[in-house]
Amino acid sequence: MPTTGLRGPYKLDNNTIDKVVTKKSAGAYALGHTRKEKEVTTFIVEYVGRADKDVNDRLKKWVGKGYSHFKFEYYGSPKAAFEKECNLYHDWKNLDNKQHPDRSKDKDWQCPRCDAFKEKK
Numbered sequence: 001m002p003t004t005g006l007r008g009p010y011k012l013d014n015n016t017i018d019k020v021v022t023k024k025s026a027g028a029y030a031l032g033h034t035r036k037e038k039e040v041t042t043f044i045v046e047y048v049g050r051a052d053k054d055v056n057d058r059l060k061k062w063v064g065k066g067y068s069h070f071k072f073e074y075y076g077s078p079k080a081a082f083e084k085e086c087n088l089y090h091d092w093k094n095l096d097n098k099q100h101p102d103r104s105k106d107k108d109w110q111c112p113r114c115d116a117f118k119e120k121k
């Protein structure tokens with residue numbers, strides 16, 4: 001299995017989010033649940049996403065939506081967060097994401113992994 005390169009997993013609730021996501025920053029995240037087998041805890045990724053401005057605020061919108069844990073990392077720019085989101089999207093199969101991650105409005109970012117945003121001529 002690939003690794004996410006994100007920190008966590010942490011419990012997906014408001015208190016934990018405030019405790020561990022203390023910077024107001026762009027970021028990428030993964031939602032899912034944990035499975036414990038022989039003292040080894042594995043994080044099962046079920047959904048990947050990003051926040052262009054505030055990953056703390058974005059994660060809180062997911063509380064109570066069926067995911068028990070999250071992982072995240074800060075990124076210095078929305079573009080970097082987008083590229084991480086794309087990499088996660090392409091690394092992990094069977095995600096709940098129905099569609100390829102979208103760009104922010106008015107940006108010409110390209111997916112580092114596929115031609116999803118290449119102009120069709």
Ligand SMILES: [Zn+2]
Nearest residue numbers: 111113114116
């Ligand atoms: Zn792609």
